[in-house]
Amino acid sequence: MNLELSEEDKAFQSEVKEFLETKLPGRIRDKVLLGKNLTREDIVEWQGILNKKGWLAPNWPEKYGGAKWTAVQNHLFDEASWQAGAPRTIPFGLNMLAPVLIKFGSEDQKQHYLPRILDGTDWWCQGYSEPGAGSDLASLKTSAVRDGDHYVVNGQKTWTTLGHYADWIFCLVRTSSEGKPQEGISFLLIDMKTPGVTVRPIILLDGCHEVNEVFFDNVKVPVANLVGEENMGWTYAKYLLTHERTGTANVGNSTAALARLKAIARQQMSKGKPLSRDPYFAARLAKVEMELEALKTTNLRILVEADSGAAAGPESSMLKVKGTIVRLEINDLARRAIGTYALPFVSEALEEGYNEQPIGPVYANAIASEHFNHRKMAIYAGSNEIQRGILTKTKLGL
Amino acid sequence: MDFKLNDDRRMLSETLDRFLRDNYTIDKRHEFAASPEGWSRKMWQDFADLGIIGALFSEEQGGFGGDGDDIMVVFEALGRALVVEPFLPTLLAGSVLAEATGEAAALHLEDVISGSKLLALAHGEPGARYTLEHVETKASEDGGTYRLTGYKSVVLGGGDANILVVSARTSGAMDEENGISLFLVDPKAAGLSFRPFGTVDGYAAAEIILDNVEGELIGKKDAAYPLVEAAYARAILAVCCEALGAMEVAKDLTVEYMKTRKQFGVIIGKFQALQHRMADVLIEIEQMRSAVINASGNLNSTRKKREWYASAAKHMAGTIGRQVAEEAIQIHGGMGMTWEYPVGHFSKRLVMVDHLFGDTDHHLARFIELGE
Secondary structure (H helix, E strand, O other): OEOOOOHHHHHHHHHHHHHHHHHOOHHHHHHHHOOOOOOHHHHHHHHHHHHHHOOOOOOOOHHHOOOOOOHHHHHHHHHHHHHHOOOOOOHHHHHHHHHHHHHHOOHHHHHHHHHHHHOOOOOEEEEOOEOOEOOOHHHOOOEEEEEOOEEEEEEEEOOOOOHHHOOEEEEEEEOOOOOOHHHHEEEEEEEOOOOOEEEEEEEOOOOOEEEEEEEEEEEEEEHHHEEOOOOOHHHHHHHHHHHOOOOOOOHHHHHHHHHHHHHHHHHOEEOOEEHHHOHHHHHHHHHHHHHHHHHHHHHHHHHHHHHOOOOOOOHHHHHHHHHHHHHHHHHHHHHHHOHHHHOOOOHHHHOOOOOOOOOOOHHHOOHHHHHHHHHHHHOOOOOHHHHHHHHHHHOOOO | OEOOOOHHHHHHHHHHHHHHHHHOOHHHHHHHHHOOOOOOHHHHHHHHHHOOOHHHOOOOOOOOOOOHHHHHHHHHHHHHHOOOOOHHHHHHHHHHHHHHHHHHHHHHHHHHHOOOOOEEEEOOOOOOOOOOOOOOOEEEEEOOEEEEEEEEEEEEOOOOOOEEEEEEEOOOOOOOOOOEEEEEEOOOOOOEEEEEEEOOOOOEEEEEEEEEEEEEEEOOOOEOHHHHHHHHHHHHHHHHHHHHHHHHHHHHHHHHHHHHOEEOOEEHHHOHHHHHHHHHHHHHHHHHHHHHHHHHHOOOOOHHHHHHHHHHHHHHHHHHHHHHHHHHHHHHHHHHHOOOOOHHHHHHHHHHHHHOOOOHHHHHHHHHHHHO
16 A cells, blocks of 8 residues: 555646646635635636646546546645635535446437536536435425426425526426336536526525525426437436535635634634644544544545446445535534634625624634535435444444 | 555455454353353464464564554454454564564564464553553662563553563653663562453453563664554554454344344344444544554654654544443343343444553544644
8 A cells, every 4th residue: 555646746736736727716725715605607707727737627537627636636626626615626526426427327418418518618517406305315305397398397406506507407207106106316406597597595594595495387398308218317416415525525615614714713812822732622623633634534435436336335324424424523613713703694795795803713604504514415416314324234244 | 646455465364354254253252251261272273273363473584464454354253252362462472572672573573473472462561551651660780681560550461471561660761761671581480470360351460560570682772662653553453353343243243133022022233322422433443444444554654753643543443432332232232231142242342442452542642642
């Protein structure tokens, strides 16, 4: 075994760092590092810069614009991006829909949709969860009934992240009530501008608008927008869930967050000493750092193995559970680190162009609201309980 | 970056696993542990003949391994079988002896690697707890001869060693890193007495009392601390790997039990309250494996990195070991409490490993200190 980066990987790492230093706009970087709200335009701008370099969809096949990165290179890019304060790319089109289209879509669909994802023409969102179908996703009820060249879609999706920015939504819809619930689901692409589609905001605990409800009232969708075969959507959805694993463990994000937390703990004073020297605080910090150091290796072991052709599998469930536990513990420590200045909440201070004197240290402004926002991590993409259930079946054979 | 074992290590692993499967059942283990010496001379010779002792030392030291990967492969397998033979004392004392004697290491280790002689490192003392720099035992020079006086506690393999490596203070205060030296001591030397005992989890150790005992200085006078620390880092890696092997078996035995034990008309593996706890055990064991890989991969890094990752691994071996041990017993219920059923012995080892080479709290504090 060998934990050292190869010369090739070191060169790649330098190239990524230099790219981030020269190409990431300072305006966007500052917003990310201070936890301010990014606009749709900010994200489109950054994705455009990545696309120009050919790094927006590194894991797509080369002929569609991929960069042929190894698992280690993906990890290095992820880590460097978080450290530099780059926005995360929006995964719905790039990492969720695209692999499904590439694997199961028609040639026409690939030719039409993939370039538009890359150049930012289409912003995609995900239509999976419903009010009655959360962890039990297969019980979803939004229906698509065939009527000539169209499906007529009725129902409701929820928790639709950035749906208010989206041009398109990929949906799991019910096309049959025969057999097991999983067997009657199809994968449908819907233009958000179609009559009968309504988006309503859901405001979360942090006071921000990030997720939405999407209603479908007799929405006509061309049959050409079906991906793969009718009633095979569950298979595609499962493929999608295990396909993109680089970010599952959150190690790049957690590493950057831990570095920031340490910097805060050195600045915050407690009983005349830096908080970093408080033995209780230092012990909690050290424990999470040990976990993260191990998780980095767990993550790489799993990704490198998957890279070498081993089946994508339940290991991503481990990464999801441990990754979110570590990430949320870092947030908890960050919130505690800023003491009473976790309390003030000035929502305008999180927007670009806020020029007033912040209440408390500037790094403290977003920490508490981020704590509440990030709580979603242990719930989305299959709650940690669902992940433990998957591990029970697949890895323990129970 | 590469997380695969090379062919030699894979072969070593397979050879040792097969040998242990065929010769080292849990009943055999109990038999060896219950014998007067507390372990088996015959097994030790078999291990030596298989090359397992040689795998712990480099070619310059007369072995054919000695890397982190060798330690990982060997000790994980030993942990899976709860082997009671004196591998840990051999690695600990052998490493320190090899470093102290340099070019002459192979000469000193030849009989150890062949299985004919046993080594032990007498370093810890009653007042030291887990701090390595705390040495009260004194060595005084008189006409070119050193004489040692002091008390060495819980010396692993101490009662059986043919050669003792003993640390003693030649200068400085009792908790100073500087001023510690190493001596070769003949266990039969005048003034040396033993109180051998078995540990609660089945291993042989001894208290050693030195009263004006002659010793031969090895390595540089006053400068042994870095050697001792580096040897302990190797021993920490080894015991963490042993714990990892024991964790895997405890988990597998528990999952097997969950598939067969029925209550309320169903196998208990159907109960979600138990399933999720075992899923957590599974995740934690993967984390332990990664911590061990980190410690192994940094064995030859800078001192700070080596010790930082060693402390992380040892802390995690303590916390995860306890979690795995407790869940294994709890899910087995009364069966986990019996001597007859194997799982409890793995749990016992996992709990007691925390008392070797520094416990969870010791290494947490050390990890913080090293990270500053």
